[in-house]
Amino acid sequence: MPAHDHGHAHSHGASVGGRLTLALGLTLGFAFVEAVGGWISGSLALLGDAGHMLSDSFALGLAALAAWAIKQPPSFRHSYGFGRMEVVAALVNALLMLGVVGGIAWAAIQRFQAPPEVQGGTVMLIASVGLAINLLVAWILGHGEQNLNIRGALLHVIGDLLGSVAALASGAVIFFTGWMPIDPILALLVCGLILVSTVRLLRDTLHVVLEGVPFGIELPQVGRAMAEIDHVRSVHDLHIWTLSSGSIALSAHVVLDGLQHWEGALEQLNGLLLEEFGIDHTTIQPETGFHILHPGSPEDAGRGD
The missing domain is CATH 3.30.70.1350 (Cation efflux protein, cytoplasmic domain)
Known part of the structure; x- marks a missing residue:
């Protein structure tokens, strides 16, 4: 008869879930602050980053839910347990990121035709705080056990971090030179950087979903x-x-x-x-x-x- 050798480890779920929950609270709180600041200052880079952080809050919530589901024991209906929930969460997060990138890129292109007035000083202030928050969240998620679920969440946070850097640079250029096109230019640059990481995560996640041979094994x-x-x-x-x-x-x-x-x-x-x-x-x-x-x-x- 066939021989079976099973090895499952669920003890990591608690630490992963705790990191994701803390990251969720920080991200959701600042998303609201950044949205208000972007609306007041008129900055697309800031509004785009706020929208990105809001979508990240959903992504982090989904990842935290997946971390909880992984800890649930196998059942007669789900004999392998719920370990694949991390893969589902990563796939949804990657697809969500594609939508965010597309939306910001479209808005940036529209702004080239009629650049609005942007308050550079306000953008710099809020973007600086956002950069600090995103660095903290990235550190929380980057330290400890890594899996596809954490990778998907971290991808969103890195996108936020790049968005904060772009908003800060945009605010500085506008504050010191008054050159408004820098705002949509940097927004498009961030979209390109995020797109590369998103495609890689989507590739790795689909490979698992399609039950491909793991990378590194021939x-x-x-x-x-x-x-x-x-x-x-x-x-x-x-x-x-x-x-x-x-x-x-x-x-x-x-x-x-x-x-x-x-x-x-x-x-x-x-x-x-x-x-x-x-x-x-x-x-x-x-x-x-x-x-x-x-x-x-x-x-x-x-x-x-």
């Missing part, structure tokens, strides 16, 4: 290493995917010289997979006899001599 290499275990003739129907951050799963069929070797081979296989590849959740089906191999197919990734 499926053929794993198959060959498994096939080198004593009394293993070949390995086929090999699949490797990410369950959640810190937990990698594998399923495979292993052809043996005989079932009398199964217990020893299984112990060696699980040790190899954990120590060499960090794979902690395995389901391995033992077989006897010869298996017809199809070279190059990921389903037949290893062969013993």
Whole structure:
């Protein structure tokens, strides 16, 4: 019968949830202050950053909810538990960021046609406070355990931080030179920087959702290493995917010289997979006899001599 080796770790949820909740409170509070300041000063860079921080508050709330869900035990309906909630939260956050970037970029383009008057001094003051808040929130999220959920939340905060820098620079240029086009120019620059990070997060998250082989692991290499275990003739129907951050799963069929070797081979296989590849959740089906191999197919990734 198949052999199972399960390893789950939920103890990190409390610390992650606490960091996210603290970041949420700081971000939501200052988003309101920045929105009022942006409206009074007429700065798109400041209003854009306020809107960004408001969307970040939603993102951080979603991430905190995911951190809570991860701690819930498995059930008959959800046998793996809720570890994938961090992936869902990261995916939603990435898509949300694409919408924010698009909205700010559109408003910036419109402002090139008719730049409004902006109060540079007010923008500089509020942006300076925002920069300090965002640095604090980024430090809170950047220290401690990292996963896709935290990466998604941190992406929003880094976007806020860049927005505060842009607003501060915009306010300074306008205050000292009176050149208004700097406001939409810097807003577009920040949009471009955020877009790069968002696309990377979206790529990594979709890779997990589509159950791709984790980055850093080569499926053929794993198959060959498994096939080198004593009394293993070949390995086929090999699949490797990410369950959640810190937990990698594998399923495979292993052809043996005989079932009398199964217990020893299984112990060696699980040790190899954990120590060499960090794979902690395995389901391995033992077989006897010869298996017809199809070279190059990921389903037949290893062969013993």
